[in-house]
Structure formats: structure tokens, C-alpha cells
Amino acid sequence: MQLLPGRLEVIAGMPTDSIRFIKQPGTNQSVTLGRTRGEPGSHIQIPSPTVSRMHVRMSFEGGRWTxxxxxxxxxxxxxxxPATGRGARCVLSDGDRIEMGEVAFFYRQR
Incomplete structure (x- = not known):
């Protein structure tokens, strides 16, 4: 198991304060976030009715999170x-505010 750089600092809508990312051997470097349950290490469940079942995918590519x-x-x-349409992508920068329904995070590179 490998700890990947970056984290989500929870600022609203969840009882935890931070989310870190790990890569398990034999898996790709992406994680989905959403309301449904998923595979630990590749999905983060956000139990909020304002969050979609599969809301976003974060991928670590070229040393950056998209x-x-x-x-x-x-x-x-x-x-x-708001992202425009399904599949819209952006590269995250330190301090970006991410909102999914009533749940909000700051992306932190360190």
C-alpha cells in the first residue's frame, strides 16, 4: 500500500476532518467519491443525501490530481x-474548494 500525495480537508457536511489517498498494489491511481458504498481504497463513501451515488472520480496523473x-x-x-456535464475534468491546485451538494472540501497538495 502506498500513500499518495494530496488530501481533502473537510470544511462542511462530514464528521471527519481530512481524507487521504492510498494506492493498493495492482490498482490504478484513481478513487471515486459518492453516496454509495464501494471498494475500500478505490472509493470514498460520503453519506449525504445531497451527494450523488457516484459523484466524482479523482485520478493521480503526472504528479497531479485531476x-x-x-x-x-x-x-x-x-x-x-459548476462542472459542465458528465466527464468534465480539471487539474486540482492547492487550496481549490470542491463542493458536492452540501459537502465541501479544500484540496491540499501536502
Whole structure:
């Protein structure tokens, strides 16, 4: 198991304060976030009715995290701007604010 750089600092909607990312041997470097249960290490469950079942996918590519919107009806917002359509992607920068329904995070590179 390998700890990947970056974390999500929870600022609203969840009882935990931070989410870290790990890579398990034989898996790709991506993780989905959403309301449904999923495979530990490759999915983070966010038990909020305002979050879609599969809301976003985060992928670690070229030393950076990218975020992909997976919800057509409830798009993720980055720094207050909603992602436009399913599959919309952006590269995350330190301090970006990520909102999924009533749940909000700051992305931290360290």
C-alpha cells in the first residue's frame, strides 16, 4: 500500500476532518467519491443525501490530481463554478474548494 500525495480537508457536511489517498498494489491511481458504498481504497463513501451515488472520480496523473465530474444531475463545483456535464475534468491546485451538494472540501497538495 502506498500513500499518495494530496488530501481533502473537510470544511462542511462530514464528521471527519481530512481524507487521504492510498494506492493498493495492482490498482490504478484513481478513487471515486459518492453516496454509495464501494471498494475500500478505490472509493470514498460520503453519506449525504445531497451527494450523488457516484459523484466524482479523482485520478493521480503526472504528479497531479485531476477531478472528473460523474454526475449529470448534481455537478461538482470547483471554486464556486459548476462542472459542465458528465466527464468534465480539471487539474486540482492547492487550496481549490470542491463542493458536492452540501459537502465541501479544500484540496491540499501536502
Amino acid at each position: 477531478l472528473e465530474n460523474l454526475s449529470e444531475t448534481n455537478p461538482v463545483a470547483i471554486n464556486g463554478r
